[in-house]
Amino acid sequence: MDENPEIFLRSASNEDCERVQALVFGVLREYGLEPDLKGTDRDIADIEAHYTQRGGIFELIEDAQGNLLGTCGLYPISAEMVELRKMYFARGLRGRGVGKQTLQRMIEKARALGYKRLYLETASVLKEAVALYEKFGFVPTDETHTPRCDTAYTFNI
Secondary structure, X not given: OOOOOXXXXXXXXXXXXXXXXXXXXXXXHHOOOOOOOOOOOHHHOXXXXXXXXXXXXXXXXXXXXXXXXXXXXXXXXXOOEEEEEEEEEOHHHOOOOHHHHHHHHHHHHHXXXXXXXXXXXXXXXXXXXXXXXXXXXXXXXXXXXXXXOOEEEEEEO
């Protein structure tokens, strides 16, 4: 992450599940949203099965001391569509351009993997995320499948 030299990217494994859950659940609670490890969030209980083994990607953003600062995944839906999931950042990382860099990187990775469309669901209370997606040109759609999400977007890659 060139603009943020003190942070590092790496692929996640199941050894990271508890830390990922702590970060994601903490951010959700900040915004008044409830975690759901048995439903919506079951993918971060077994990252390897839900991402790696399906041909997807799940990345971690850490500082030099190995503290988890952010997460983001690409979850394959079909041969042409991949879902952007679990793009969450610790409070101290927000507002530093990392969301923009992460979203751009995920779009490039999806393109390199041969996907034609990116899909995502979010809650409108996550105003910063919604603004970022719309700025990138994501188009709203009404096909949400996740109980805590009230907004969905697609993006042609």
